[in-house]
Amino acid sequence: MKPTWRKLDLGHKTAAENMTLDEVVLTACSQGLIPNTLRFLQFRPHCALVGFFQEVDKEIHVDYCRQHQIDINRRITGGGAIYFDETTLGWEIIALKNDPLFHGPVEELYSYLCQGVIKGLGYLGVKARFRPRNDIEVDGRKISGTGGTELEHAFLFQGTVLVDFNVDTMLNALNIPVKKLVGKEVSSIRERVVCLRELLGYVPAGEAVKDAIAKGFAEVLGVKFEESGLTEQEEKMLSERLPYFASRDWIDRVHKKESQRKSVSAIYKGEGGLIRTSLVVDVPGNRIKSALITGDFFAYPGRIIMDLEAALKDCRAEAAVIRDVVRQCFSGGNAQIPGLTADDFSLAVMEAVTAAREAKD
Numbered sequence: 001m002k003p004t005w006r007k008l009d010l011g012h013k014t015a016a017e018n019m020t021l022d023e024v025v026l027t028a029c030s031q032g033l034i035p036n037t038l039r040f041l042q043f044r045p046h047c048a049l050v051g052f053f054q055e056v057d058k059e060i061h062v063d064y065c066r067q068h069q070i071d072i073n074r075r076i077t078g079g080g081a082i083y084f085d086e087t088t089l090g091w092e093i094i095a096l097k098n099d100p101l102f103h104g105p106v107e108e109l110y111s112y113l114c115q116g117v118i119k120g121l122g123y124l125g126v127k128a129r130f131r132p133r134n135d136i137e138v139d140g141r142k143i144s145g146t147g148g149t150e151l152e153h154a155f156l157f158q159g160t161v162l163v164d165f166n167v168d169t170m171l172n173a174l175n176i177p178v179k180k181l182v183g184k185e186v187s188s189i190r191e192r193v194v195c196l197r198e199l200l201g202y203v204p205a206g207e208a209v210k211d212a213i214a215k216g217f218a219e220v221l222g223v224k225f226e227e228s229g230l231t232e233q234e235e236k237m238l239s240e241r242l243p244y245f246a247s248r249d250w251i252d253r254v255h256k257k258e259s260q261r262k263s264v265s266a267i268y269k270g271e272g273g274l275i276r277t278s279l280v281v282d283v284p285g286n287r288i289k290s291a292l293i294t295g296d297f298f299a300y301p302g303r304i305i306m307d308l309e310a311a312l313k314d315c316r317a318e319a320a321v322i323r324d325v326v327r328q329c330f331s332g333g334n335a336q337i338p339g340l341t342a343d344d345f346s347l348a349v350m351e352a353v354t355a356a357r358e359a360k361d
Contacts, residue, residue: 120216272339
């Protein structure tokens with residue numbers, strides 16, 4: 001008999017509501033209060049979302065978003081800033097980590113779960129494929145980006161399907177770093193993304209897209225879905241946590257901690273994404289006084305970045321010492337940052353140290 005999962009579809013919600021629901025459903029799954037769940041999400045009004053480790057002012061054109069009634073919020077997952085219009089479909093798998101379906105490193109999990117969406121797109125007549133590290137593409141053009149996070153006994157893996165997408169609005173809303181585009185062998189962002197309207201010649205009904213994706217996941221995972229709403233426990237958690245996810249404390253939780261002191265920043269581009277390192281460095285004393293590490297990467301567990309920032313405080317600003325501190329922080333086998341290594345983070349920190357020394361000179 002096939003295992004039964006819940007299918008959860010609450011329709012269009014605000015950015016704050018959807019971000020709260022991510023935490024609520026993940027928490028409920030981790031506590032064994034709900035079955036494994038396939039969740040669909042949509043946004044109204046349209047919104048710009050930064051990744052968990054990113055700064056809003058660095059990644060989003062805040063004034064433009066305010067002028068055009070675009071909500072701004074923060075995801076509980078890592079990765080880069082994204083724009084959701086009201087047609088874009090979000091999908092999520094929330095499941096227990098010890099489920100026998102899921103094993104192996106994060107990169108393999110990404111590829112495996114993306115097969116559900118790829119199969120679903122196939123039912124719509126779209127031939128898609130997985131592109132490492134975390135995209136789904138059609139003839140080299142991105143139609144879905146993915147990422148995830150975990151909480152104790154459960155994980156959340158999420159992605160998008162572009163249905164009828166306005167690239168111009170995305171470009172105006174997001175601060176797309178030029179450095180991120182190096183080596184992509186394309187002439188513009190418009191050539192890198194594609195939506196179902198362009199592929200099919202019409203805008204498919206939202207329910208048809210959801211049905212296809214659910215069918216794809218059911219086949220790949222070998223499960224069946226039963227649609228239902230939130231449980232009483234989830235409704236209670238949603239009511240309690242929504243004010244926080246709508247607050248500036250959440251939305252602006254990553255910011256320059258040393259804004260009143262002289263600091264330097266450097267951007268390092270690795271295979272798995274951008275690392276933006278902001279340091280306050282005592283150049284005469286040759287020590288790092290504080291560190292803030294942000295970027296569009298995914299980190300498991302998420303606290304590894306905060307632990308690294310703490311470990312770098314008062315560290316000697318020397319390459320060998322920084323390398324040892326970073327490697328020690330990443331040791332133990334629990335830290336996973338797809339596409340990036342401990343040495344990538346060491347190099348990112350050293351680039352900022354070098355910038356501090358050059359600024360001093």
